[in-house]
Amino acid sequence: GKQLIRSRSGLRMVPHDSAGSSEPSLLSLDEPAWQSDCDCPACSLCSCWFSLSNRRHHCRRCGVCACSQCCQRRLPLPRMGFVDPVLHCQACAEATRAEAGFYGRQIRLLIAGCTFELSLGGSAAGVFVCRLATDQRSLQFEGGGSGLASTKPEPIPLLAVQSCDLVTVIDSDASSLPCGIRICWRNSSGESVRAELSSRRPETQRTTLAWVSALQTAMKIVADFKRRTMTECSISID
Secondary structure, three states, rough: EEEEEEEEEEEEEEEEOOOOOOOOOOOOOOOOOOOOOHHEEEEOOOOOOOOOOOOEEOOOOOEEEEEOOOOOOOOOHHHHEEEOOOOEEEHHHHHHHHHHHHHHHHHHHHHHOEEEEEEOEEEEEEEEEEEEEEEEEEEEEOOOOOOOOOOOOEEEEEHHHHEEEEEEEEEOOOOEEEEEEEEEEOOOOOEEEEEEEEEEHHHHHHHHHHHHHOOOOOOHHHHHHHHHHHHHHHHHOO
């Protein structure tokens, strides 16, 4: 589920697990530390001096201290869970607009789930609904149709995913059409596992492709999370 918290920048809705402890979503951003007013006598972006008439403002996405001309756009920031639109600098405004499609529509598709024929390690496992967990940290499976396996597959942790590739099928015109996705990850024992999620029914093709596209976008964001985490670790070690 989610919980409403009040931060320095406003009200935020953040993922909250059933055990009562909060853990950051891989698809969200933590609030940045603001640049100190004392360290910023001038705008960090255009270098104009601050005064009584030229006040300091802080970008809620990156924390930069800037003037009203450089930090004037108020936009929804669902990646941080803000309830109301918040101030952005120009660069962050462009980044937030680029993500709007995913956080406005695609993430809802992932959470709603999609029905697939599932194979694990090349063996058919049955028909399941695959959806993004509410804490946005794993893919979960639920029984979704005929031919179900007796045992529900374990969730796939997004951080453990190594590759995410399209599954294609050849149609009557000898054209290659996407029909699902192949996911490779390492389980808790360190073993490499491969799952293939596919749906070859024409009536579900549009829904399947929309869900697969949303998952590919999500995995790009997770890859960005991994890069940022590695950078922070290397900085702390140095």
